[in-house]
Amino acid sequence: MKAWLGHHLHSLKTALHPFRDAPLATLFTALVIGVAVALPVGLYVLLGNLERAAGGVKPDAEVTLFLKSGIGEPQGRELASRLGRDADVADVRFISRTEGIDKLEALGLADITAGLPENPLPHTLVLKPREENPQAMEALATRLRGLPESDRVLLDTDWVKRLAALMDLGQDLVFMLSAVLGLALAAITANTIRLQIYARRDEIEVARLIGATDRFIRRPFLYFGGLQGLVGGLAGWALVLLGLALIEGSVQKVATAYGASFPLHGLGPLELTVVLTLSMILGWLGAFFAVGQTLRKLESTL
Amino acid sequence: MIEISDVTKRYPGGHEALCSLSLAIGQGELVFLTGHSGAGKSTLLKLIAAIERPTSGHVIVKGQNVGRMRRAALPFFRRNIGLIFQDHKLLYDRSVFDNVLLPLHIQGLTGSGAFKRVRAALDKVGLLKKERARPITLSGGEQQRLCIARAIVSRPALVLADEPTANLDEAYARDIMDMFRAFNEVGVTLLISTHDHDLIRRYGGRNVQLAHGRLMT
Numbered sequence: 254m255k256a257w258l259g260h261h262l263h264s265l266k267t268a269l270h271p272f273r274d275a276p277l278a279t280l281f282t283a284l285v286i287g288v289a290v291a292l293p294v295g296l297y298v299l300l301g302n303l304e305r306a307a308g309g310v311k312p313d314a315e316v317t318l319f320l321k322s323g324i325g326e327p328q329g330r331e332l333a334s335r336l337g338r339d340a341d342v343a344d345v346r347f348i349s350r351t352e353g354i355d356k357l358e359a360l361g362l363a364d365i366t367a368g369l370p371e372n373p374l375p376h377t378l379v380l381k382p383r384e385e386n387p388q389a390m391e392a393l394a395t396r397l398r399g400l401p402e403s404d405r406v407l408l409d410t411d412w413v414k415r416l417a418a419l420m421d422l423g424q425d426l427v428f429m430l431s432a433v434l435g436l437a438l439a440a441i442t443a444n445t446i447r448l449q450i451y452a453r454r455d456e457i458e459v460a461r462l463i464g465a466t467d468r469f470i471r472r473p474f475l476y477f478g479g480l481q482g483l484v485g486g487l488a489g490w491a492l493v494l495l496g497l498a499l500i501e502g503s504v505q506k507v508a509t510a511y512g513a514s515f516p517l518h519g520l521g522p523l524e525l526t527v528v529l530t531l532s533m534i535l536g537w538l539g540a541f542f543a544v545g546q547t548l549r550k551l552e553s554t555l
Numbered sequence: 556m557i558e559i560s561d562v563t564k565r566y567p568g569g570h571e572a573l574c575s576l577s578l579a580i581g582q583g584e585l586v587f588l589t590g591h592s593g594a595g596k597s598t599l600l601k602l603i604a605a606i607e608r609p610t611s612g613h614v615i616v617k618g619q620n621v622g623r624m625r626r627a628a629l630p631f632f633r634r635n636i637g638l639i640f641q642d643h644k645l646l647y648d649r650s651v652f653d654n655v656l657l658p659l660h661i662q663g664l665t666g667s668g669a670f671k672r673v674r675a676a677l678d679k680v681g682l683l684k685k686e687r688a689r690p691i692t693l694s695g696g697e698q699q700r701l702c703i704a705r706a707i708v709s710r711p712a713l714v715l716a717d718e719p720t721a722n723l724d725e726a727y728a729r730d731i732m733d734m735f736r737a738f739n740e741v742g743v744t745l746l747i748s749t750h751d752h753d754l755i756r757r758y759g760g761r762n763v764q765l766a767h768g769r770l771m772t
Contacts, residue, residue: 259665459644462606463705464634465661466627 268476286485442539482536562612590765637706696727
């Protein structure tokens with residue numbers, strides 16, 4: 254057990270050597286990996302912020318109920334107060350036909366309304382649903398259509414759907430970028446490991462001649478791959494933070510123009526852990542493939 | 556200790572380095588392997604250390620058929636053999652001490668027990684005072700002694716040395732031969748290839764002469 258621990262500690266120490274011996278080269282590799290990590294992570298963070306922003310400026314989702322022309326104002330008001338007690342409805346506003354025409358005139362459409370022989374508008378109820386997702390709103394609208402007083406029900410869920418579709422698209426993009434750049438990360442690691450193995454072939458040859466197992470030879474390289482992935486992941490995180498800091502100013506300007514404040518969010522601790530773990534695993538995997546292949550090739554030249 | 560029966564080694568390209576060679580070496584023997592260069596001395600040593608496999612015939616070391624050994628078993632087999640190379644094969648990126656520590660480390664020995672053995676091995680070859688030095692700063696004779704220290708630190712019962720005294724002047728060569736003699740006296744089996752006939756005359760021991768991959772007697 255102690256020997257096993259000693260082996261692993263020593264492998265870890267050996268894996269750290271390139272960081273000490275060639276800090277610049279290692280830094281550059283970490284930066285390249287960092288860029289590969291930063292692209293999908295940056296897009297992910299941006300999407301998250303966008304979603305929050307959209308939630309903040311979203312106009313109230315409303316369902317509009319036009320009453321039949323035969324329904325009078327007292328009946329309409331009565332229906333409004335009845336619907337106001339409904340569990341699915343957060344708020345109801347009654348707009349009488351006269352109020353409606355006044356609103357149109359206030360909007361500058363007076364010349365049109367003046368030409369009309371009589372007020373064509375029905376009494377109208379504007380309802381705010383308690384839940385704002387498209388399904389709940391659709392269900393509420395169906396229920397309202399079934400009312401005897403109901404003439405037409407208007408429901409504006411299109412923009413909610415569009416936003417959801419855009420967010421889905423963004424998430425797909427994050428996924429795809431992650432897959433492609435994850436592959437790149439593994440490939441970059443594989444390449445650096447290959448170079449390292451060639452640089453240390455004397456050592457590998459000697460170790461083999463005096464009885465080192467493949468596992469003993471492989472271990473430091475695997476550790477290095479994982480470490481490089483981890484450092485690259487940290488570099489990627491730093492790049493994302495840097496990017497956020499760069500756009501923070503202009504985002505605040507936009508937010509202030511809308512009379513709001515909008516702090517940008519980075520990665521949460523859980524998300525950061527996931528990103529770092531993934532880049533570490535990918536680095537390890539890249540190293541695993543490179544070591545297996547390169548050592549076999551070296552052996553045939555021994 | 557070593558039984559070689561009817562061994563032929565043909566390299567890709569058709570060159571036949573050894574040709575139906577048979578040879579037996581007993582426990583505790585001191586054997587000199589001589590012959591012109593290209594006679595097959597290095598090939599024979601490589602076959603015994605399982606660095607090469609015979610084209611035909613059997614190489615049996617300590618009862619194990621080396622030619623048929625599984626790849627995974629090779630490292631454990633090699634740990635019982637001390638290998639000394641003409642070109643030393645030292646690692647120049649670490650100290651003298653760490654070079655000798657490597658075989659023990661590979662076998663999973665660490666800590667003060669391992670350090671003690673490294674110092675004992677360095678003491679035997681007279682390099683104890685240079686344990687912190689880098690191998691590149693050592694003279695040719697010292698590098699060869701370092702290679703010997705690395706070969707004996709894991710206390711192998713069999714030591715194979717390929718031209719250990721080539722490129723060394725006589726005083727150094729005699730130093731090294733005295734060391735080998737001392738190992739042999741404590742029971743280590745030694746197989747040393749050389750073309751220095753003066754040395755053999757002086758130290759006695761068995762002489763196996765090779766020519767064109769065959770035994771000359």
